[in-house]
Amino acid sequence: MIEIGRFNELRFVKKTETGLVLTDGEKEVILPYVYAPKEAEPGDNLHVFVYIHSDGRLMATTETPTAMVGEFAFLEVVDLNEQGAFMDMGIGKDVFVPEREQKRPMKVGQKYVVYLYTDERNERITASSRLTDFIEQDMHDLEEGDEVSLLIFDESDLGYSAIINQKYAGLLYHNEVFEDLQPGDVRRGFVKKIREENKIDLSLQVIGFRHILDLKDTLLLELRENGGIINLGDKSSPEDIYNQLKISKKAFKKAIGSLYKERLVIVSDDSVKLAPDPKREIDEMAD
Template sequence: MLKLGEKQTLTIVQKVDFGVYLACSIETKDEKVLLPIKQVPEKAEIGDELEVFLYKDSDDRLIATTNTPKLMLHEVKRLKVKEVSKIGAFMDMGLEKDVLLPFHEQTRRVREGEEVLCALYIDKSSRLCVTMNVYDYLSTESPYHKDDRVKGVVYETSDNFGMFVAVDDIYSALIPKKELYGDSINIGDEINARIINVREDGKLTLSIRERTSEQMDIDGEKILSEIDAYNGVLPFTDKASPEIIREKMQMSKSEFKRAVGRLLKMRKIVITAKGIKRA
């Protein structure tokens, strides 16, 4: 069976002026595909086996190539945007024909020249296309463990869940909403994160914040900087509402309280009726 979007080893069953026809075996000539003459190795003969990739040409005909594409069916890789058109974006797949990223498969509008994480699939018209909705194509078999540091790219955001990340462009991960606190992260951004949990299904839960003890030091320095920015007195305390703290400090109320407590213990701040100031 000829497999669109995949590499497979096929047999030369017929030679013509413009190339050779390949089939699954010398006996099965009813289903065959053309390998153009410029792709045919020298001295190739009927019965020889060749490893090829199958895709469709500009006339929507199945065709073989000995070139290796930048991604195979159901794989996830970063591809460069060659051109943005009325129907979507054409991506450089490493073949003579670019592959389409339809508008409805874009999680954000892409720009010519940028690299985008996407997965290769076959659409309803039996054509190869790519999608930025890579969730179902990512692996859950990562080599990572709790507290490992990882790098990844944000490929989707959710008001309910948080930000979905492809670690190493391969592994499925999530930064929960509670770990974000107003951090300015967008689809396509690369992030450094810490694994806070490896779920039973293999998916990774990430945090862009440090361990509690380390994060308290970072948050404490931020509080001191904000005190200076407010001319010496931060105009609220750890009694303020979670919404105000999140808006002004990009921290949860519990993180703010921990950092304030640490600074008080170190005698770096004092709390007054007006707010918090340096000691």
């Protein structure tokens, strides 16, 4: 069965004046010559993205769209009419956003995070900025500490809302984020806590003990690459620490505290230094 708004493997059966005719055995799809592989022969299976043309015909392209049906994406509005907005999908076909599916009135030239789906009435690819209608609530495949992909879609007084793994929604709290995030930004994140009513707290930092182990290695490498010193210490601001190391001050202090206990570093208010290596000094004296 042909999936509209997604890639399909279809068999090339014949040529027409407008393009190649492809089929799944039941329906026929036109692949315009401009998108057709020159070496294609009847009987070949072609990997194509399928959509419905404005005249109602099934059309295909070998171009890769910015997003497909069933996905959240950050798209730009390229045109408006009385019924809604049209957004650029990165191919020769724009996706329509009905006025009723716009959380806020859209403007040409602006970009919005939307969800792509097929309209049940006409099977056309459609988009909506009313994201909560498409976010899954059953998070059986998520656990605290999981690494996830985040798509930022909104900002509130509490923090930044993000789509998790193209399925769920969660929140990055302002006081735990040390960079300026914008809707459409994609980041690696981590599930910090799954609370009641399936609310998810997120972090841009690795969670738990594994985080400290990772940071210890990162800090030791940073020290060795900078002549044995980092100009950050106990009194450094959270912003300075994040700008240089991309970690929170809390995580930084835990990591250097662990390194200090192992007598690997010397910590002051404004710097961290590699501690002298007694074995290395003995070897140097022997030389």
